[in-house]
Amino acid sequence: xxxxxxxxxxxxxxxxxxxxxTQYLTGDWKTYKPIRDLEKCTRCVLCVLFCPDGAIHWKxxxxxxxxxxxxxxxxxxxxxxxxxxxxEMKLAEET
Amino acid sequence: xxSEWKFAAKDIAEKPDLFTSGHxxxxxxxxxxxxxxxxxxxxxxxxxTTATGCMEVASTIYPYTSWKIPWIHxxxxxxxxxxxxxEAALKILKxxxxxxxxxxxxxxxxxxxxxxxIGIQALSGAVERGHDFLYVLYDNEAYMNTGIxxxxxxxxxxxxxxxxxxxVMPGKLEPKKPITEIIVAHNxxxxxxxxxxxxxxxxxxxxKGIEVNGPAFLHVFAPCPRGWRSDISxxxxxxxxxxxxxxxxxxEAINGEYQLSAPSKAIALKPERKKPVREYLQMQGRxxxxxxxxxxxxxxxxxxxxxxxxxxxxxxxxxxxx
Numbered sequence: 001x002x003x004x005x006x007x008x009x010x011x012x013x014x015x016x017x018x019x020x021x022t023q024y025l026t027g028d029w030k031t032y033k034p035i036r037d038l039e040k041c042t043r044c045v046l047c048v049l050f051c052p053d054g055a056i057h058w059k060x061x062x063x064x065x066x067x068x069x070x071x072x073x074x075x076x077x078x079x080x081x082x083x084x085x086x087x088e089m090k091l092a093e094e095t
Numbered sequence: 096x097x098s099e100w101k102f103a104a105k106d107i108a109e110k111p112d113l114f115t116s117g118h119x120x121x122x123x124x125x126x127x128x129x130x131x132x133x134x135x136x137x138x139x140x141x142x143x144t145t146a147t148g149c150m151e152v153a154s155t156i157y158p159y160t161s162w163k164i165p166w167i168h169x170x171x172x173x174x175x176x177x178x179x180x181x182e183a184a185l186k187i188l189k190x191x192x193x194x195x196x197x198x199x200x201x202x203x204x205x206x207x208x209x210x211x212x213i214g215i216q217a218l219s220g221a222v223e224r225g226h227d228f229l230y231v232l233y234d235n236e237a238y239m240n241t242g243i244x245x246x247x248x249x250x251x252x253x254x255x256x257x258x259x260x261x262x263v264m265p266g267k268l269e270p271k272k273p274i275t276e277i278i279v280a281h282n283x284x285x286x287x288x289x290x291x292x293x294x295x296x297x298x299x300x301x302x303k304g305i306e307v308n309g310p311a312f313l314h315v316f317a318p319c320p321r322g323w324r325s326d327i328s329x330x331x332x333x334x335x336x337x338x339x340x341x342x343x344x345x346x347e348a349i350n351g352e353y354q355l356s357a358p359s360k361a362i363a364l365k366p367e368r369k370k371p372v373r374e375y376l377q378m379q380g381r382x383x384x385x386x387x388x389x390x391x392x393x394x395x396x397x398x399x400x401x402x403x404x405x406x407x408x409x410x411x412x413x414x415x416x417x
Contacts, residue, residue, distance in 0.1 A: 015157060017155050017156075017157055017158050017159055017160035018158055018160075019158045019159045019160070020115065020117070020159070020160065020161075020163075021115055021116070021117030021118055021119075021154070021159040021160060021161040022115050022116055022117045023117065023159065024117045024119075024159045025117065026116070026117060026118075026119065029122060030122070044104065045104045045105055045108040046104065048104075048108040049104060049107060049108060049128075049132065049294050050128055050291070050294070050331050051128070051131075052120060052122075052123065052124050052125065052126075052127035052128045052131070052330075053116050053118070053120075053127065054112045054114075054115060054116040054131055055116055058105060058108035058109055060105070060109055068116065070116075071116035071117060073121075073122035073123075074122060075122040075123035075124075075320075075327040075328055075330075076123070076327060076328030077123060077128075077327075077328055077330060077331050079328060080328040080329060080331070080332060081331050081332070089328075
């Protein structure tokens with residue numbers, strides 16, 4: 001993640017950010033990792049709405065949700081808000 | 096149009112994020128949830144301006160940006176001035192036929208520091224001039240980005256780095272400034288409070304604010320686990336408890352007519368559902384000192400202020416129970 005790619009003369013006018021933040025992976029911040037119980041999950045998509053990092057995606061073609069561990073910071077909001085307790089937080093190293 | 100808008104959870108979940116992943120807000124930051132949900136309420140071209148604050152700093156660390164739409168930041172105090180400038184420029188460009196778009200929405204995001212204290216003059220001016228924009232205040236109740244200093248939005252009894260709790264002081268001595276009432280007093284066409292736990296209510300209010308002709312103000316509660324010393328997984332739960340304890344009731348004012356929103360209306364109709372503030376306070380480390388014998392009285396004071404404000408709000412909504 002180096003920012004030394006351009007010298008000051010090549011920086012865009014007014015220092016406009018030119019890279020999408022989706023290239024900056026925040027997934028390695030986490031200590032705990034959400035593990036979903038596929039049997040219990042009712043696909044209510046509340047976790048998709050509440051995730052601060054947009055790391056849970058609803059896939060309509062598969063009728064299922066998908067975790068994106070490249071961005072999940074392991075806060076556990078999804079596990080806390082899950083109405084059927086289908087998500088469990090486990091230590092990321094152990095999984 | 097509002098009537099064409101789909102509010103089903105899956106329709107909203109399916110919409111691509113305009114505030115994308117990879118931003119560097121802390122784990123469990125409710126402000127990020129608020130921004131994601133509000134950006135899902137947009138349709139068509141939108142320009143966003145952000146005051147200095149957590150969400151500006153976390154979303155655009157050079158050279159990365161989390162915004163998929165035109166975004167502008169100048170200084171701490173002028174999110175509203177920026178928004179009025181953008182709106183005025185769009186108006187003249189449209190008049191001269193320089194842009195093909197029929198309607199371009201303008202949204203300003205600011206934290207509580209950038210609204211309660213530093214940005215209030217710009218906001219007051221922009222609302223008075225009647226520019227057509229939506230101003231969103233994400234309220235995490237202190238200057239969290241610079242290291243938890245007190246702001247006008249910090250509640251009574253909260254310990255921050257500039258109002259620390261000690262042997263003499265019980266944290267901040269002054270209650271929270273009623274900012275939304277101040278903005279309603281400007282004769283604004285639309286002002287509302289919202290909480291991310293009630294996401295449908297939040298998105299509907301953001302949509303109404305965008306569509307209303309003239310300025311709109313949205314005050315959104317955004318728990319901050321770092322500054323509130325709360326568990327990172329409890330941010331959304333806290334935003335629910337704040338509504339249930341009436342610390343942060345949900346209401347909207349359309350042309351100055353106050354009306355309670357559904358979650359708070361349920362509490363007004365069945366007062367036994369109202370929870371004591373103690374439940375809300377004990378989840379947060381910034382109120383930890385209040386649970387010692389010395390400062391117990393402050394909890395009663397917080398309860399008294401909360402009840403007083405709730406009763407006053409009920410009167411404004413013509414829902415006072417005798």
